[in-house]
Amino acid sequence: MASTGSRPEARRMPGLEWRANLITAAGLKCHLDFLGSDRLLGRRPGTAEFDSAGQYAVSRFREAGLKPVFRDMERTPTFQQVISYREYRLGSGNAIRIVSGQDQRVFLQDKDYLLMRPGVNPNASIQATPVYLGYGLLAPEYGWDDLAGQDITGRIVIIETGAPSKNGKPVLPNPLHAVFGSFVGILPKVKALAARGAAGIIIVAPEALAGNWEYTRKLFLGNIADIRQSGIEGNWLMGSKIPVILTHPRMFQTLFGGTVFEELTEAEPRAPAELRGLAMSIEFDVVPKLMESANVVACLPGTDPVLKNEFVAIGAHLDHLGVIDGKIYAGADDDASGCAAVLEIAAALAKNRPKRSTLFILFTLEEAALLGSGIFVETPPVPLDKIVAYINLEILGGLDERNPDSRLICPSDFVLTEEGRKLIEDVNKRTQKLPLRFSSSDFAGADYFNFYRHGIPILALSSPGTNGGLHTIEDTLAKINIRGMEKIARLVYEVIRELGNRAERPILHSVFPPSYLNAP
Secondary structure, three states, rough: OOOOOOOOOOOOOOOOOOOOOOOOOHHHHHHHHHHHHHOOOOOOOOOOHHHHHHHHHHHHHOOOEEEEEEEEOOEEEOOEEEEEEEEEEOOOOOOOEEEOEEEEEEEEOOOOOOEOOOOOOOOOEEEOOEOOOOOOOHHHHHHOOOOOOOOOOOOOOEEEEOOEEEEEEEEEOOOHHHHHHHHHHHHHHHHHHOOOOOOOOEOOOOHHHHHHHHHHHHHHHHOOOEEOOOOOOOOOOOOOOOOEEEEEEHHHHHHHHHHHHHHHHOOOOOOOOOOOOOOEEEEEEEEOOOOEEEEEEEOOOOOOOHHOOOEEEEEEEEOOOOOEOOOOOOOOOHHHHHHHHHHHHHHOOOOOOOEEEEEOOOOOOOEEEEEEEHHHHHOOOOHHHHHEEOOOOOOOOOOOOOOOOEEEEEOHHHHHHHHHHHHHHHHHHHHOOOOOOEEOOOOOOHHHHHHOOOOOOOOEOOOOOOOOOOOOOOHHHHHHHHHHHHHHHHHHHHHHHHHHHOOOOOOOOOOOOOOOOOHH
């Protein structure tokens, strides 16, 4: 690894040695200047540059006196949780063919659709009759089941993102409506459909993705991956045992005719529909490559003889998009900023340990459908029921208190009880006094989803700013507001201290319907 210099020594104030002022803009900038720089070529998993970023984090954790929680093949303690996965490169022979009578239409990868997962037989074509299942939502506990009366065995299932409403009101209670209303809500849908025998799943892209298809293409380009570790295949990780495809709506507008398509997709609630007289084939041309990457995980042991057996976890994702079309996607804000904050908070907390232990996690493969955090919760270093809360830090570089529109966003507010929300409000009021926005509508595809689905209380923090740049070459160090990051990191430090020292555990709102959690 290239030399990166030492972290600047925090300026200590008399009587405040153990407080959050140990977290400094200078320390954060030191981490960012390395992790968010072009020399790491966008920190794509499986590259030497990503490995350099991981080794940097290991060095900082070790320097702070934190402990490794995994063991390597020789049973030596290690900070790295190694993940074996398959990455897929696309050839020129990918196509979807749809036949209606004498009419045959061909739709092409990139132009009309994007392959998200090729399934366990990546080059085997599929021929089947398609069926449209609306939202593809299975929630009989709340009076909604798009699969009722449907035999989808061997069928290609077409679904939409989102969740249903009746008479202008959500069918699902607010936590679940927000989850399924986000793109990450396709994960449990895919799992349920795959478990019921679907041969393949086609997802109609929502307007947010269809409206900027070139952006969406680059988002998924090179991020086609699945897990190949014993006992893990296909479980929650995009249902990777069957193909999953994201299509532009124009594919179905062309197929059904605009009027029919609008009737299907604009009705509220959506209604499943047989697509009689249609035959669909999906042809694959992919080249799999076995890869390895690693989460970086460290533990700060707690001070209480009993509470030290429980954990507050904090994480960010170390990976980004790499190099696309010859251009570096550095990912300074997404999510070198979150990683820098985790490293700086770890060094500060090590000088003032809470009663509970703290897990610090830098995930790989977040950009590939949250595979790194998915593996972490499936093969955790500690029992999941001992993790009392998970704090996710992503995109922290946009907070500018001079801008009245700038906010620190808490998109997971609905996961906390009123007591949990009061906790962060009270800590913020007595410490950093940051402008907060609690929101149920900002639930998105981030690593906290994998903790949430396991019933672990989460707090997600983000400050994307107002100048855009997410998943573009504009996400550079020049866009980072380091003073705003300093305040966010100091607030998180205080929240961890509060969670780590209080007697009671935070309480989580409802997660998924049992029909999803119990699906095979």
